[in-house]
Amino acid sequence: MTEGKRRKIWGIEQDVLDMINEAAKDTYPDEFLATLRAEKGIVTEILLLPGTLSGEHSGTFHLHMLPIDLSVVGTVHSHPSFSNMPSEADISLFGRFGNTHIITCIPFDKRSWKAYDYNGDEIELEVV
Ligand SMILES: [Zn+2]
Numbered sequence: 001m002t003e004g005k006r007r008k009i010w011g012i013e014q015d016v017l018d019m020i021n022e023a024a025k026d027t028y029p030d031e032f033l034a035t036l037r038a039e040k041g042i043v044t045e046i047l048l049l050p051g052t053l054s055g056e057h058s059g060t061f062h063l064h065m066l067p068i069d070l071s072v073v074g075t076v077h078s079h080p081s082f083s084n085m086p087s088e089a090d091i092s093l094f095g096r097f098g099n100t101h102i103i104t105c106i107p108f109d110k111r112s113w114k115a116y117d118y119n120g121d122e123i124e125l126e127v128v
Contacts, residue, residue, distance in 0.1 A: 009073050009100040011126040012043040012115075019046060021108040024078030028108075032078040036100060037071045042128055043100065046076060074098030079105040084114045091120035100125070 016036075023046070024032045037045040075098060077090075084105040086094065094101045095118050102125075104113035115125040 011128045024108045029080045038073045074100035076102040086120045
Protein backbone atom coordinates (compact mmCIF):
# COMPACT_ATOMS: atom_id res chain seq x y z
CA MET A 1 0.00 0.00 0.00
CA THR A 2 2.88 2.35 0.72
CA GLU A 3 4.00 1.97 -2.85
CA GLY A 4 0.51 2.78 -4.07
CA LYS A 5 0.44 5.99 -2.10
CA ARG A 6 3.46 7.44 -3.82
CA ARG A 7 2.35 9.55 -6.73
CA LYS A 8 3.29 8.14 -10.08
CA ILE A 9 3.44 11.61 -11.56
CA TRP A 10 5.56 13.90 -9.41
CA GLY A 11 6.95 16.56 -11.72
CA ILE A 12 6.38 18.80 -14.72
CA GLU A 13 8.85 20.37 -17.09
CA GLN A 14 9.14 24.16 -16.95
CA ASP A 15 8.79 24.29 -20.75
CA VAL A 16 5.45 22.51 -20.56
CA LEU A 17 4.15 24.97 -17.98
CA ASP A 18 5.28 27.87 -20.15
CA MET A 19 3.54 26.29 -23.13
CA ILE A 20 0.34 25.85 -21.12
CA ASN A 21 0.32 29.48 -20.03
CA GLU A 22 1.09 30.71 -23.55
CA ALA A 23 -1.73 28.59 -24.96
CA ALA A 24 -4.07 29.83 -22.23
CA LYS A 25 -3.24 33.45 -23.13
CA ASP A 26 -3.81 32.74 -26.82
CA THR A 27 -7.14 31.09 -26.13
CA TYR A 28 -8.38 33.73 -23.66
CA PRO A 29 -11.21 34.60 -23.11
CA ASP A 30 -12.07 31.04 -24.10
CA GLU A 31 -10.75 28.10 -22.15
CA PHE A 32 -7.75 26.16 -23.25
CA LEU A 33 -8.07 22.39 -22.86
CA ALA A 34 -5.58 19.60 -23.47
CA THR A 35 -4.35 16.32 -22.09
CA LEU A 36 -1.05 15.76 -20.31
CA ARG A 37 1.51 13.18 -21.31
CA ALA A 38 4.22 11.97 -18.98
CA GLU A 39 7.42 10.01 -19.13
CA LYS A 40 9.08 8.48 -16.07
CA GLY A 41 6.84 10.39 -13.68
CA ILE A 42 7.30 13.81 -15.28
CA VAL A 43 4.79 15.66 -17.45
CA THR A 44 6.68 16.31 -20.66
CA GLU A 45 4.03 17.20 -23.22
CA ILE A 46 0.54 18.53 -23.77
CA LEU A 47 -1.69 17.02 -26.38
CA LEU A 48 -4.44 19.11 -27.93
CA LEU A 49 -7.68 17.30 -28.57
CA PRO A 50 -9.38 17.64 -31.91
CA GLY A 51 -12.96 18.76 -31.58
CA THR A 52 -12.56 20.10 -28.08
CA LEU A 53 -15.16 22.68 -27.25
CA SER A 54 -14.11 25.84 -25.53
CA GLY A 55 -15.77 28.90 -24.13
CA GLU A 56 -18.26 27.11 -21.95
CA HIS A 57 -16.92 26.11 -18.58
CA SER A 58 -18.24 22.61 -18.19
CA GLY A 59 -15.42 20.13 -18.52
CA THR A 60 -16.11 19.72 -22.20
CA PHE A 61 -13.58 17.10 -23.15
CA HIS A 62 -14.77 14.69 -25.74
CA LEU A 63 -13.67 11.64 -23.86
CA HIS A 64 -14.38 9.26 -26.69
CA MET A 65 -11.86 11.16 -28.78
CA LEU A 66 -9.04 10.54 -26.38
CA PRO A 67 -6.28 8.53 -27.94
CA ILE A 68 -5.62 5.16 -26.38
CA ASP A 69 -2.30 6.15 -25.02
CA LEU A 70 -1.01 5.07 -21.64
CA SER A 71 1.35 8.01 -21.46
CA VAL A 72 -1.68 10.32 -21.13
CA VAL A 73 -2.00 10.89 -17.39
CA GLY A 74 -4.54 13.67 -17.03
CA THR A 75 -5.78 17.00 -18.27
CA VAL A 76 -4.97 20.69 -18.26
CA HIS A 77 -7.29 23.63 -18.77
CA SER A 78 -7.37 27.35 -18.22
CA HIS A 79 -9.84 29.50 -16.37
CA PRO A 80 -10.54 32.92 -17.85
CA SER A 81 -10.75 34.21 -14.28
CA PHE A 82 -8.54 34.69 -11.22
CA SER A 83 -9.43 31.33 -9.70
CA ASN A 84 -7.61 28.08 -10.34
CA MET A 85 -9.92 26.14 -8.05
CA PRO A 86 -11.72 23.27 -9.78
CA SER A 87 -15.45 23.66 -10.38
CA GLU A 88 -17.88 20.82 -9.77
CA ALA A 89 -17.78 20.01 -13.48
CA ASP A 90 -13.99 19.94 -13.33
CA ILE A 91 -13.98 17.50 -10.43
CA SER A 92 -16.39 15.22 -12.23
CA LEU A 93 -14.10 15.33 -15.27
CA PHE A 94 -11.06 14.63 -13.08
CA GLY A 95 -12.81 11.59 -11.62
CA ARG A 96 -13.45 10.13 -15.03
CA PHE A 97 -10.01 10.38 -16.47
CA GLY A 98 -6.43 10.30 -15.20
CA ASN A 99 -4.96 11.31 -11.87
CA THR A 100 -3.04 14.51 -12.60
CA HIS A 101 -4.95 17.63 -13.56
CA ILE A 102 -3.73 21.18 -13.92
CA ILE A 103 -5.73 24.40 -13.88
CA THR A 104 -4.17 27.73 -14.71
CA CYS A 105 -5.83 31.12 -14.39
CA ILE A 106 -5.22 34.80 -15.01
CA PRO A 107 -2.53 36.12 -15.30
CA PHE A 108 -1.27 32.79 -16.67
CA ASP A 109 2.18 33.00 -15.15
CA LYS A 110 4.50 30.80 -13.06
CA ARG A 111 2.31 31.15 -9.99
CA SER A 112 -1.14 30.96 -11.52
CA TRP A 113 -1.44 27.19 -11.84
CA LYS A 114 -2.31 24.39 -9.44
CA ALA A 115 -2.40 20.63 -9.81
CA TYR A 116 -5.11 18.29 -8.54
CA ASP A 117 -5.74 14.58 -8.28
CA TYR A 118 -8.84 12.68 -9.46
CA ASN A 119 -10.70 13.88 -6.35
CA GLY A 120 -9.97 17.53 -6.93
CA ASP A 121 -7.53 17.55 -4.01
CA GLU A 122 -4.51 19.73 -4.52
CA ILE A 123 -1.24 17.92 -5.25
CA GLU A 124 2.36 19.03 -5.43
CA LEU A 125 4.12 18.87 -8.77
CA GLU A 126 7.79 19.66 -8.80
CA VAL A 127 8.87 21.93 -11.66
CA VAL A 128 11.91 20.40 -13.32
ZN1 LIG B 1 -12.35 24.50 -14.79
